[in-house]
Amino acid sequence: MKAKIIKGLKWFFNSYIWLGVLFLVADIVSKNIIVQNQDNIRPDGVVLIPNFLRINYLVNKNIVFGWDVFKNADANRIVFVVVALLVVAGILFFMIRKWDKINRFYKATMFMIIAGALGNCIDRLFYSASYLNYVDPSTGKYITGVVDWIDFYGVWKFNFNVADIAVVVAAFMLIIYMIVMEIIDYRNKKKKEPKKVEDNTKVVSKTEQEKNKYLKENENKDE
Numbered sequence: 370m371k372a373k374i375i376k377g378l379k380w381f382f383n384s385y386i387w388l389g390v391l392f393l394v395a396d397i398v399s400k401n402i403i404v405q406n407q408d409n410i411r412p413d414g415v416v417l418i419p420n421f422l423r424i425n426y427l428v429n430k431n432i433v434f435g436w437d438v439f440k441n442a443d444a445n446r447i448v449f450v451v452v453a454l455l456v457v458a459g460i461l462f463f464m465i466r467k468w469d470k471i472n473r474f475y476k477a478t479m480f481m482i483i484a485g486a487l488g489n490c491i492d493r494l495f496y497s498a499s500y501l502n503y504v505d506p507s508t509g510k511y512i513t514g515v516v517d518w519i520d521f522y523g524v525w526k527f528n529f530n531v532a533d534i535a536v537v538v539a540a541f542m543l544i545i546y547m548i549v550m551e552i553i554d555y556r557n558k559k560k561k562e563p564k565k566v567e568d569n570t571k572v573v574s575k576t577e578q579e580k581n582k583y584l585k586e587n588e589n590k591d592e
Contacts, residue, residue, distance in 0.1 A: 454486075
């Protein structure tokens with residue numbers, strides 16, 4: 370029994386499911402702390418590093434980077450949830466089929482992306498306007514959406530959250546990893562290519578050999 374538990378724990382650790390769970394829990398907890406303490410945060414936020422970083426409560430009703438695709442909060446929410454769940458389902462389907470062939474790095478990044486997608490889906494599906502208690506500055510109405518609270522206001526105009534961090538960091542890691550692997554594959558292929566050896570030896574055809582033999586024989590006769 371103890372051996373099975375240890376084996377299960379090793380599998381869980383090596384699967385990196387725990388990493389996705391960690392990001393998802395951190396995202397949910399941090400958002401709820403921000404929502405419940407919003408009166409101490411708005412309107413100017415809590416400055417952590419002057420002209421660079423602050424905690425600033427914001428509810429994003431749009432899809433991403435303030436992109437209001439359908440000019441309708443409900444439509445944007447439906448599209449976001451559907452697309453996010455399809456992405457999660459696609460990643461899980463791929464990972465289940467290729468589990469033994471996927472290395473730990475891919476598993477870690479995939480679970481980070483899943484955690485990020487689910488984290489923002491939870492906001493749109495389960496957080497009501499009355500709970501969020503956030504008024505849309507453009508309409509003056511209470512809205513639902515994704516809770517964003519990390520604000521690099523000195524260098525970046527968009528707020529984000531832990532779920533966004535998980536997705537962005539995972540995507541960045543994948544890009545770097547693929548570039549490095551391409552470089553390694555290229556170098557390995559170059560090493561396996563046979564080296565070209567310069568051969569200065571003149572290749573003489575059979576006809577030329579016979580011609581040389583005939584000239585040599587006639588030369589001997591003349592002598």
